[in-house]
Amino acid sequence: MGSLWLACSQEPNTGEDPEVTTRGSVEVTAQLVEIRGEFVNRADYDYAFVMKYKVLEVHRGKVDSDFIYVAHYNPEKPRDRVADERVSDVGGTLQKFHAGDIHRMALETPIDDYFMGGIINRYFEEYKGPIYWAVWTNPVSK
Amino acid sequence: MKPEKRKQLFLIGIFLAILLAEGVTHTTMDLMKNQRPVAADLFLQVPSQENLRNYEENLEEGSWLVQNLRPVMQVLRFAVLGDLGKKAVAGREGWLFYDLGIQYLTERSQPVRPGESTPDEVVEAIVSFRDRLAERGIHLLVVPAPGKASVYPEMLTARALNLDHPVNVRTLQLLEQLENEAIELVNLFDLYQSEKNKDSISGPNNLYLIQDTHWSPKGMEMAAEKVANRLQELGWVEKGNTDYGLKEVPLSRHGDVIRMTQIPGIDDWYEPETIQASQVVRKESGEIYADDPHSEILVLGDSFLRIYEHDEPGSGGFVAHLARDLGKPLTSIINDGGASTLVRQELYRKPEMLAGKKVVIWEFVERDIRFGTEGWQDVPLPDANQEI
Numbered sequence: 001m002g003s004l005w006l007a008c009s010q011e012p013n014t015g016e017d018p019e020v021t022t023r024g025s026v027e028v029t030a031q032l033v034e035i036r037g038e039f040v041n042r043a044d045y046d047y048a049f050v051m052k053y054k055v056l057e058v059h060r061g062k063v064d065s066d067f068i069y070v071a072h073y074n075p076e077k078p079r080d081r082v083a084d085e086r087v088s089d090v091g092g093t094l095q096k097f098h099a100g101d102i103h104r105m106a107l108e109t110p111i112d113d114y115f116m117g118g119i120i121n122r123y124f125e126e127y128k129g130p131i132y133w134a135v136w137t138n139p140v141s142k
Numbered sequence: 143m144k145p146e147k148r149k150q151l152f153l154i155g156i157f158l159a160i161l162l163a164e165g166v167t168h169t170t171m172d173l174m175k176n177q178r179p180v181a182a183d184l185f186l187q188v189p190s191q192e193n194l195r196n197y198e199e200n201l202e203e204g205s206w207l208v209q210n211l212r213p214v215m216q217v218l219r220f221a222v223l224g225d226l227g228k229k230a231v232a233g234r235e236g237w238l239f240y241d242l243g244i245q246y247l248t249e250r251s252q253p254v255r256p257g258e259s260t261p262d263e264v265v266e267a268i269v270s271f272r273d274r275l276a277e278r279g280i281h282l283l284v285v286p287a288p289g290k291a292s293v294y295p296e297m298l299t300a301r302a303l304n305l306d307h308p309v310n311v312r313t314l315q316l317l318e319q320l321e322n323e324a325i326e327l328v329n330l331f332d333l334y335q336s337e338k339n340k341d342s343i344s345g346p347n348n349l350y351l352i353q354d355t356h357w358s359p360k361g362m363e364m365a366a367e368k369v370a371n372r373l374q375e376l377g378w379v380e381k382g383n384t385d386y387g388l389k390e391v392p393l394s395r396h397g398d399v400i401r402m403t404q405i406p407g408i409d410d411w412y413e414p415e416t417i418q419a420s421q422v423v424r425k426e427s428g429e430i431y432a433d434d435p436h437s438e439i440l441v442l443g444d445s446f447l448r449i450y451e452h453d454e455p456g457s458g459g460f461v462a463h464l465a466r467d468l469g470k471p472l473t474s475i476i477n478d479g480g481a482s483t484l485v486r487q488e489l490y491r492k493p494e495m496l497a498g499k500k501v502v503i504w505e506f507v508e509r510d511i512r513f514g515t516e517g518w519q520d521v522p523l524p525d526a527n528q529e530i
Contacts, residue, residue, distance in 0.1 A: 040515060042242070045479040047515070096200055112491060118480035118515060124487055
């Protein structure tokens with residue numbers, strides 16, 4: 001109950017911080033609509049996983065669609081511990097991805113210019129447009 | 143208060159403190175990160191099966207105590223019991239194996255988990271890719287890279303020392319199926335077996351690295367030479383006139399199996415493996431090998447192509463050595479762990495990579511036959527009009 005009280009008494013979190021507002025060429029607040037299927041749980045495998053978002057607000061850059069597809073690096077890891085030797089320029093304060101949650105993200109596109117590696121895209125058959133690369137991801141209060 | 147009662151209250155207090163410690167530290171850590179405490183989820187979400195399971199996972203994964211105790215326990219288990227964890231298996235004489243490669247050889251033939259593939263699905267995907275390429279006048283050469291445990295089962299267990307039959311019967315059956323479908327392939331299993339017969343079981347001429355899942359420079363160079371010879375036998379490629387030479391580069395590295403254990407400080411327990419690699423360089427200029435996007439040959443594959451090529455020393459892996467053997471530069475798409483489907487999806491996103499191609503070489507590691515990431519999907523080729 002104490003946790004509930006603390007949660008309710010917190011200031012609403014807009015996700016804004018000096019990283020998300022300066023990194024990447026696009027910055028949005030968007031709702032995670034769907035995480036399709038399970039993440040890959042393999043020790044030998046670093047990968048990016050594509051998730052579907054509904055754009056709520058564009059803070060910087062240009063986004064042409066109400067829905068965007070964003071690839072997150074090694075999504076099972078908290079964002080503040082996801083950067084590694086291979087991909088050093090990613091991060092954020094989000095701890096875990098949940099469908100329905102709102103994120104403020106700094107993005108780049110096209111993904112192939114920023115990430116060389118396995119991209120798990122379960123929308124491959126139905127969506128052929130650009131995939132955004134998530135550089136920074138912070139949670140936003142609903 | 144009676145001493146007995148005081149003792150009981152003390153024990154109750156300790157018990158409650160243990161129960162509350164996790165919740166209090168977790169909530170404190172969440173608040174310090176300016177996040178909603180995970181415990182609030184219990185009250186803010188509908189108590190459905192899915193939400194409760196998510197809550198439990200969040201509690202465990204986000205736990206400060208778990209995150210800080212787990213590495214200590216891993217080190218203790220390794221130091222006391224030699225336990226490398228779930229992902230790695232210690233073989234004989236310091237050889238390390240990747241658990242998934244062993245699972246591929248030892249588990250029953252039918253896939254047991256979602257996402258695993260059957261041999262028929264593999265054959266269908268390869269045949270479809272071959273046919274799609276053929277419609278554009280492009281040949282396909284398939285190169286399954288043997289798993290380390292298939293080539294060196296005796297370094298995994300002494301019980302395999304005197305085996306009189308191969309351990310990877312399913313793979314050999316798949317190769318037969320592919321041949322029945324008139325798929326052109328290079329059989330590295332036979333090549334490595336005959337090479338092993340010439341040599342002692344384990345020594346400086348190993349075809350695989352001792353601490354790593356991948357082939358050694360020698361195993362890789364043999365594979366490149368065999369593929370080059372096959373391409374010329376088939377008449378698909380003529381030898382070019384680019385003169386490449388080799389520059390020897392000694393390496394000292396810890397293998398990927400050690401990294402996979404995620405045991406803190408494990409590097410200190412193992413001597414790095416010493417490897418003699420060689421970079422491919424242009425003889426006339428000394429320039430190190432670089433891909434040419436206009437090449438008529440495209441190589442697709444996984445980390446077996448990455449090692450020595452993108453990793454140190456660079457330009458010393460399968461692609462560079464194949465280019466040297468063919469006397470011409472190649473184009474390549476290397477997708478770590480993604481040779482079954484992801485590398486073809488990447489090709490779909492990069493139509494220019496297929497422009498002007500006459501041959502596609504497709505390498506994938508043996509265990510991907512069953513465990514290929516995202517299975518073996520039928521992936522279309524990029525639109526021919528977008529290739530230029």
